[in-house]
């Protein structure tokens with residue numbers, strides 16, 4: 127089946143955080159702004175998923191669900207086919223989302239006052255999961271040279287050895303900088319963490335969304351040693367646009383760690399999946415591969431369009447070319463605006479709602495993040511608005 131990602135779908139008045147929430151959460155100044163922020167896409171999910179959910183709705187009974195054998199088989203099959211990663215059913219644990227899971231993991235595997243490392247600039251709920259649980263953030267900032275981000279291993283080694291860090295939350299692929307870490311990069315990081323007894327929580331929610339010629343490596347697939355020292359957070363939610371169905375799979379190959387997580391989830395009575403989330407994930411993993419390939423081609427086209435538009439028309443903004451995700455990190459240093467000022471400029475003058483770089487922590491102040499998981503027409507409109515504002519306004 128050929129999917130038409132150009133087809134506009136009206137998301138207004140659908141309780142969409144991205145489309146209906148800008149005004150609510152970003153305030154008056156977001157009125158009329160084109161939503162290129164919250165990380166979901168403006169595309170309908172694969173038809174197979176929609177058909178299966180319709181059938182379930184027609185059944186009309188929405189009683190307590192349980193995880194089925196066919197669900198586990200679908201998750202195991204996907205990980206094997208996509209990443210050559212072998213996982214066992216008993217190592218798959220439910221969570222109602224990856225951010226809730228990060229919070230549980232922080233609570234289970236660290237104590238108040240403990241240090242947790244993150245690689246800034248990084249998806250800001252990572253910081254919240256540490257600070258809101260009264261733990262301490264240790265920043266291992268990414269290096270930024272010649273328009274490319276890499277990990278700073280020397281700094282990591284130094285920080286891990288001096289701060290008694292318990293946990294490192296890895297973003298792989300990385301939101302917002304778009305890096306898909308190579309096996310060599312992950313190996314180096316994993317070895318340092320292993321040496322210092324630091325547990326790695328690897329958030330791989332964007333793993334399926336790699337761009338042309340790039341393949342993601344599942345952190346725990348690198349070696350048994352890594353697998354035993356890792357908790358991998360996965361979901362079909364970004365890949366197939368299912369975030370509202372609140373379903374994630376936390377893969378914990380180490381039996382003892384898995385037991386600890388499970389006990390905690392039992393205490394919270396968070397054991398039952400969402401029936402729609404479970405069904406959608408199963409069908410997407412079993413039948414969604416073709417849709418995903420077409421989606422990735424479309425996103426590649428969006429990225430090429432954006433890059434060429436900005437290079438030709440908005441020379442004060444530089445595109446940090448992503449290798450994965452549908453999120454593009456834009457270097458706005460030449461606009462000479464940062465933080466709240468850059469935010470206000472994009473919202474009020476350009477009338478585009480973006481994710482402000484400063485939210486992602488140190489290194490993000492002069493940047494902004496654009497979500498290109500939309501049809502080309504919306505993308506063109508957003509770029510035209512930004513170009514117009516850059517050329518007409520001087521704050």
Ligand SMILES: Cc1ncc(COP(=O)(O)O)c(C=O)c1O
Pocket residue numbers: 165222223224225226249297301329331332361363369374
């Ligand atoms: C790296 C990363 N992790 C987690 C999430 C959100 O996960 P969930 O909706 O499952 O809580 C996002 C959403 O943008 C993300 O980019």
